[in-house]
Amino acid sequence: MNVSPSASAVLPPALPAGLPWVGLGLEYRKDPLGFFLRCANQGPVLRTRLVGTPIYVFNTSDAIEHVLVKNFRNYPKDLFQERALTAVVGNSLITSQGDFWLRQRRMMQPAFHKTLVATHGDVAVKAARTWLAPRREGDRCDAYTEMMALTLDVVAATLFGANLSAQAREVGQAMETVMLHAKFLFENPITLPSWVPTPGQRRFQAAMRTLHAVVDAVVARRRAQGGPGDDLLGLMLEAQAEDGAHMTDAQLRDECMTLMIAGHETTAATLALCLLSLARHPEAEGALRRELATVLGGREPTVADLPALPYCEQVVKETLRLYPPAWGMSRIAAEEDRVEGFRVPAGTVVAWSQWALHRNPLHFPEPEAFRPERWADGLERRIPRFAYCPFGGGPRLCIGAASAMVVTRLALATLLQRFRFESPPGPLPEFIAAITLRPKGGIPMTLRAV
Template sequence: MPPSSKLPPGPPGRFFSGNLHQFLPRRLDFFLDVAREYGDLATIRFGPRRIFLASHPDLIEQVLVTDAKHYIKHFGAQLYRPVLGNGLVLSEGDFWLRQRKLSQPAFLKSRVLTYAPLMGDLADRMLANWRPGEKVDVHYEFSSLTSAIALKTLFDLDDPGDREEFTNTLRESFDLMSYRIGNLLKFPLWIPTPHNLRLKRKVAHLYRVVDGFIAHGRARKEPGNDLLSRLIAARDEDGKPMTDRQLRDEAMTLYLAGHETTALTLSWSWHLLARHPKVEEKLVDEWKTVLNGRTPTVEDLTRLPYTDAVVTEAMRVYPPVYLIGRQATKDLELGGYRVPKGLTVFMAQWVSHRDPRYFPDPEEFRPERWLDGLASRLPRYAYYPFGGGPRVCIGNTFALMEAVIILAAVGQRFRFTLESHAPPEFEPQITLLPKDGIPAVLKRR
């Protein structure tokens, strides 16, 4: 049977703006409401642009795996190109495949595991500066730590001042990009508006810094153990290396992917643990039994199943990447409906991870649900915090190892008391940020 030319059901919208007035003030709840009211495939409209929201695992798998070669990154992701360039997140086709093959060896599990001691060491350095009774922003603390780890593993960068400058400039760039994305009227970047000029200055500064890292890496007589050195040394089938521009784009992309998402996983994990003391007690018991106060090593990872379950459940409840999208490059079919060329399909982890068909009591933080083999019983795309298909996150092993090591290193010495018991407020940008940080007080374990 040919696909229906009708649109899937969806919420009514305004004549000009469509559903933007419903989406902008409460985008997470909007996606959830649409999926629950209109089903596994729904239609929404942002201005003149129609979008499908796919929520069933089979539909998501069709987009990310079966028909992956006929989809490209969607219009929203492309708006981050001024910062991320043509790195793995945004590149397409043969160029993306070449870059993925060149980058993949740097992320082999055997190589990633060599970074575990560094992660533990930098976590210990952070903890040495903490004092009981001190007020902290949980997200700021873990963002600073994962930034230090990312800059050390990626660029072999040690200087705290350089780290802070780089991180702050990148965050300011993304804030400017997010402001631009939220505006209905977007002037092309070549038009010298004050906002565009500020963004271009920030991005130019970032590029100069990363270009300096690349020049330093190329000048080394012996390559280091950092990821940039491995990318510089990589060669394709024709023996050709990456250009400086390609290296810069990949470095920017890997820094963002290796820093922000893990920081959010840790931040939301501690926010949830502070609100669920019984879960935290079980976690502490596991650390006492396995680690007895030690900073975890690679050999400990398989002996910390409850710690792993806490991280997995935190990424289910508050997925750092809450939405992905793909744009059709030809007419396709999805769920019995025609997907015309150029249409974007959204898939929201925020929605999928709250589907009661697969996660009973989905709003509850319950790490135990993962301890009896749930992952092996779920449809493949009921839970997908790192995306999926050919474009699954290249650094997922790195991120999971980092989260488990840091969670255990921190939690054996400190706990957090939240300053507010109110539900968290979110600031969904390219990732799921806490709107005003996560204010807390440090308590000695």
């Protein structure tokens, strides 16, 4: 239901105008995370222009709930996101709109039933065990790159029923190129046509060919095997819409690309940053090790153990609070609306940042501190609904949220029973605010046996 603006509704306060037409676009492009943090201290709703586009910045959970839940039909994905993401994942669950999106969501939802999500946990433990097998005391690694390889094993098994470990490096490099190109498209609304063979376009197209070849090969193998199986691809092949139609090959490819990227990179970043955060906070690491020793006694964890591992969950939640892979979101107002008493004209892009929301001291005292114990005693139920939203919310809540939480906790518990991950002294890594949040330059660590 659309909310009609009242005659008394006014425009929100304006940020400094910035440069003609460009507005604050250059400031935003230089430091998107800092831009949203600065906005968070200036009011619940602010307005500005970025490269000729009217933008409202939302800094309250109520405003975000209005957009994602109460009046979500009035706020489809905006053209900035659609352009950047569609170049990578086509017309998939993450980019599609309206009836087509609803149809795809209904077809894919059974693949994320809690019974199947439990099998994802078993796969995560196996993948972590495989990763650990060749590791030795004193080995050095880039935790981000290594967790990308580990989570690719999980995604390949749960999505495709396949093993892509031999292609992990190739896939990782292709995804790096693709995601950085999507960031470029998002930040630069005016670019040369995609058919112009610039060096960046050639790298992007080559990377997309690599990823498409991987996806197409496993889809072909899966079709040849027949039968639904337990993997997501098998379930998608069998899924039917209400009219009896199956997904086309193009739709399957788009959805597989979405699930591979969303389930692979975001989970890898979260897992690597859990390891880094624990390495930098020995008290938290010690508390988690004591919990693992008490509950598991040295054996491998299972999904059934998760309720008895609350501190492990708190570590993951706190990591997602400080380093949300989905660091920002935006929508566009299809019709005029009113939010927090302010008028939102039709065509206005509304945006917010989980990076800033999750650092609100009203809800998270000492917001920059890594304190997993803050999640004890039901914090998530006590704070406003969208004060913490690492997976988005509303009808378009991330379809893989439950799977990501299970995989991350079980992989983390498996890794920590064998090694302590030691981080060199110095500042934390810088972050690239691309389509997802990514550590710049990796996360160097040294393995120490326990």
